[in-house]
Amino acid sequence: xxxxxxxxxxxxxxxxxxxxxxxxxxxxxxxxxxxxxxxxxxxxxxxxxxxxxxxxxxxxxxxx
Amino acid sequence: xxxxxxxxxxxxxxxxxxxxxxxxxxxxxxxxxxxxxxxxxxxxxxxxxxxxxxxxxxxxxxxxxxxxxxxxxxxxxxxxxxxxxxxxxxxxxxxxxxxxxxxxxxxxxxxxxxxxxxxxxxxxxxxxxxxxxxxxxxxxxxxxxxxxxxxxxxxxxxxxxxxxxxxxxxxxxxxxxxxxxxxxxxxxxxxxxxxxxxx
Ligand code: SF4
Ligand code: SF4
Ligand code: SF4
Numbered sequence: 379x380x381x382x383x384x385x386x387x388x389x390x391x392x393x394x395x396x397x398x399x400x401x402x403x404x405x406x407x408x409x410x411x412x413x414x415x416x417x418x419x420x421x422x423x424x425x426x427x428x429x430x431x432x433x434x435x436x437x438x439x440x441x442x
Numbered sequence: 443x444x445x446x447x448x449x450x451x452x453x454x455x456x457x458x459x460x461x462x463x464x465x466x467x468x469x470x471x472x473x474x475x476x477x478x479x480x481x482x483x484x485x486x487x488x489x490x491x492x493x494x495x496x497x498x499x500x501x502x503x504x505x506x507x508x509x510x511x512x513x514x515x516x517x518x519x520x521x522x523x524x525x526x527x528x529x530x531x532x533x534x535x536x537x538x539x540x541x542x543x544x545x546x547x548x549x550x551x552x553x554x555x556x557x558x559x560x561x562x563x564x565x566x567x568x569x570x571x572x573x574x575x576x577x578x579x580x581x582x583x584x585x586x587x588x589x590x591x592x593x594x595x596x597x598x599x600x601x602x603x604x605x606x607x608x609x610x611x612x613x614x615x616x617x618x619x620x621x622x623x624x625x626x627x628x629x630x631x632x633x634x635x636x637x638x639x640x641x
Contacts (some may be wrong), residue, residue: 383445387628390525392525392530392616392617392622392623392626393492393495393496393622393626393629394492394494394495394496394502394613394616394617395492395495395497395502396502396506396613396616398496398597399506408491408496409491410490410491410494410629410632410633411486411490411491411492411493411625411628411629412626412628412629412630412633414452421549430611430613431495431611432519432520432610432611432612432613432614432616432617433520433525434519434611435525
């Protein structure tokens with residue numbers, strides 16, 4: 379089964395942190411307050427972050 | 443690995459809710475709202491992060507609870523124009539302009555050029571009578587005028603945030619929240635300034 383990972387449109391991300399709060403794997407960080415970043419090694423593709431994001435800038439994409 | 447355990451700061455929504463309620467009893471409590479102005483700014487300027495939004499902001503938590511747990515949100519995507527930088531920066535400027543107008547009115551009352559008006563202005567136009575939350579002040583009338591003005595700002599943003607919470611995702615307010623936009627801008631500027639050094 380192909381693995382899906384959260385991908386963030388960093389240009390429109392408002393760095394609010396809603397995604398970070400709901401991620402069950404703590405895969406998201408907002409290191410410099412500019413935009414969120416996903417650690418693909420931790421992300422399990424559950425989609426919780428995408429559901430929560432008020433800007434709707436997270437998509438789940440099939441990686442490799 | 444799991445981050446489901448609640449931390450102390452996950453309960454700061456209680457503080458935000460208490461703040462809004464206190465304003466109905468004694469308007470002078472509105473002064474405490476300055477904390478939600480200075481704390482995020484200080485964090486973004488000194489730490490270069492949006493830790494306030496990401497962890498501590500009680501208002502964001504309040505919308506997440508009402509829209510999420512209590513299901514008051516349609517959970518639809520916010521329209522494209524509302525997340526455009528044009529709208530976000532435009533709203534920030536508008537908000538600032540209104541804020542300075544409020545400060546100017548406060549100053550006029552301080553200076554004695556205007557009388558204290560015990561009203562809370564909702565959405566910059568609706569004047570709601572609020573005299574029942576005013577029991578006099580030990581200081582100048584200007585102190586009370588600022589409280590009324592500041593509470594108006596807080597109540598207006600709560601109402602706007604509540605409406606967009608109903609229509610779109612729970613924390614839609616965070617998309618165009620002036621504090622959020624401003625702290626992100628500060629973080630961007632800080633990063634741009636420090637980037638050449640780290641290269
Ligand atoms: S929830 Fe969306 S807008 Fe907010 S930080 Fe995460 S990706 Fe960015
Ligand atoms: S898809 Fe799930 S695991 Fe991956 S970042 Fe989003 S919330 Fe975390
Ligand atoms: S964007 Fe505004 S409401 Fe949202 S978490 Fe940040 S300060 Fe709070």
